[in-house]
Amino acid sequence: MIIILFGIFLLALTVITALAIVQSESLFAAVILTGIFSLLMAANFFLLDAADVALTEAAIGAGVSTVLFLGALALTGEQERSGSKNRLLALGVVTITTLIVIYATFDKPRFGDPAAPVHQHVGPWYLEKTPELIDIPNAVTAVLASFRGYDTIGEVFVVLTAGIGVLFLLSARTTARPENMQPPKESHQGLRHYLVPRVVGRMLIPFIFLFGLYVQFHGDYGPGGGFQAGAIVAASIILYALLEGEEAALRALPMRVLQWLIAGGALLYGAIGVMGMLLGGNFLDYSVLASDPIAGQHIGIILIELGVGITVTGVLLSVFHAFAARGKV
C-alpha cells in the first residue's frame, strides 16, 4: 500500500519534470532535465517489479543518452527560439486527447489485478515453463533470448540499421578524409587539464567495463543481459573518450573495429539461429546445440546475449564517435 504511494509520488515528480522539459527554452537545461526524467523512470520501473527494465533505463539514461544529446546540441545550437505559432490549437488538441485517453482508462483492469487479460495468455505459461524448459532463474532473459528470440533478433537488426543510418548521415561530407584526421588544435586534448576527474575517471573505467561484463554474463541469474551490458560497456569507453580525447579512444577501438563489432554481433545472433537449423532444429531453436536440450538452451542464450551486447556496444560507440567527429571537421 505505502509502496503505491511512493510510486505515485515518483510519478508526480515525473510529470513535473516532463512539463519542465517541454517548457524550458534552453535546450541544454532540457537535456539535463531529461537526465532526471530518466532517473525517475528507472525508479518507477523498479517499483513496478521490472528490475531488468530499470537496469536498461539506468544504463542508457545515465550516460549514453545525455552524451548523445549534448553531442547534437554542440552541432546545432542550444537555444530554442521562443514562441510557437499554433499554441492554442495544439493545447486544445492535447487537452481533448488527454481527456479521451483518461476516459478510456476507466475500462482498464484494476492495477495489479492478477485476473487482468494480460496475465491470462502466454505470460503465466512463460513463468511456468521457464524452469522446466530452460532452467535459468531470470524469466525475463529466458523469454527475451529463447521464447521470443525472433522478436529480439528483429530488435537487434533495428538497432543495427539505426547505427548504419547515423553513420551514413554523419559521414556524408567527410568521406574524403580519413577518420582520424582532425585539426591539430585541441582535438586530442580531452579533459587532460582537469586532474581530479581524469584520475578518478581512469580509475573507474576498468570497474565500469568489468561491471558491464558481469551484467552481460550474469544475465541468466540476475537482472542483466546483452542490451544493458552493451550500454554499460559503451559508457565506459565514452568516459575514456571524454577524459582522454576522441583520438585516444579511437586509437584503442578504431572505427573499423567498431564497424566489425556492429555487424559481427548481429551476425553471431543470426549464425546461432542458422546453426540450430543445420543441427536439425528450427531457426533459433537452441535445444539442439548440445546433447542435453537444457544445456543447449544455456549455450544458445549466452551466445545470442553476447551477440546483442556486441552490436549494442558497437552501435552506441560509433554513433558517439560520429557526432564527436562531426564537430571537429
Add this chain to the structure above:
Amino acid sequence: MTTVIDILSWVFLTGGGLFVFIGGLGALRMPNLYTRMHAASLTDTMGAVLVLVGIMLQAGLTLATIKLAAILLFLLLTSPTASNALASAAILSGLQPQEGTVRPGGASE
C-alpha cells in the same frame, strides 16, 4: 546481539535519512551555486555513508553487503569528482558569463 545490531542500524538509517533531508533542504535554500554545492555534497557523503552502512548492518555477511560496500566506495569516489567537474565547469564559463542570471542569489562567481 541482534537487538544491538538492529538498534545500531536503525540509528544509522535514521541519521542518514536526516542528513539526506538536511542536505536537500540546503541545496534548495542556500543563496548561490557554490554554497548549494556544499550542501548537496553533504547528502552524497554523510547521508549516503550512514544509510548504506545502516543497510549493511541489516544485511549481515552476505553478497549484498559486498555490493553495498562497492556502491559506497564508488559513490564516495564519483560524487566528489562530479562536484569538482561541476565547479570547474562553472568557473570555466564564469570567465565568459553566460545566461544572464537576473534573479538575486543566483550569482555564480
Add this chain to the structure above:
Amino acid sequence: MTILGLVYYWVFAILLMIGFYAVIAKPNLIKKLIGLSIFQAAVFLLFITMGKVEGGTAPIFQDGVSLYSNPLPQVLILTAIVVGISTTALGLGIVVRIKEEYGSIEEDEIQERDLQ
C-alpha cells in the same frame, strides 16, 4: 485502492500528451525529439504498469516466492528502450544534417527556406 491504481494510467495519459504537445507545438526539431522520447517513456510506463501483479515480485526466480509479475511486457520494453535510443540517435543525426544544410533547426525557418 481502485483510484490509486488508476493514477498510473492517468500519468501515462498525461505524459503521453506532454510529449505529443512538444512534438506538435514546438518548432525546434531537437525539442520535438525530446518530446518524442517522453512519449516513448509514457508507453513504456503503460506496458510495465500492466505487467505488474499485486503482491508479486520481479520475475527472477527465488526460493520461497511463488507470485511473479508478468515477464512479457518487461521483455518488450527492455528491447524497446535500446531501440529507442538508437532511433533517437538517428533522429539527432538527421537534425544535425538539416542544421548543416539549412542553417536552422526551427521548423518554420526550414519551411521558408524550402519555399524560396
Add this chain to the structure above:
Amino acid sequence: MYYAVTIATLITMGLALVRALLGPSIYDRLLAANMFGTKTVLFLSVVAFLYGRPDFLDLALVYALINFIGVIAVLEFIRERVDNNGAKKNTGEQNS
C-alpha cells in the same frame, strides 16, 4: 524503518527537483541532477531491501558507477565552447 529512509530520500528528490526547476544557472540544474542521481542510488538500495530482493542492488551499482559521466560530458561540452572563443551560439557555422 526502511520506510522512513525511503520517505526522506523521496522528499530530498523532490527538493532537488525544485532546485533543478528553479535554476537559475545551468550549473544549479546540473548540481540538482547529480544530487538526484545519488538519491536514486540510495532509494534503489533501500527499496531492494524493502522488497526483500537484495540481489537487485546491481541497479544502484550501475548508477553509482556511471551517473557522473553526464557531469563530465557537460564539463567537456563547456570546455569546448569556451575554447571556441566562448561565443554563446558558436557552433553553427564551422562547417562552411
